Amino acid sequence: MGYAESRRIRIYGEEFEVVSNPFPEGNGIAVRGISTRETEVRVVKLPLPILQAVGKKKAA
Numbered sequence: 001m002g003y004a005e006s007r008r009i010r011i012y013g014e015e016f017e018v019v020s021n022p023f024p025e026g027n028g029i030a031v032r033g034i035s036t037r038e039t040e041v042r043v044v045k046l047p048l049p050i051l052q053a054v055g056k057k058k059a060a
Helices: 048-059
Strands: 008-011 014-018 023-025 028-035 041-045
């Protein structure tokens, strides 16, 4: 998904260290991550446009 080397993503105005593979969550996809502002692991839902962009990259 583009974060594999650093395992960090910036989303929703925060930077997260990703600590899991993507997994189904409700009607979308999420990852577990630790915010640079907090120490607890949180579930971060990935926005649909990101998932669509990844799908297009894989198809190409």
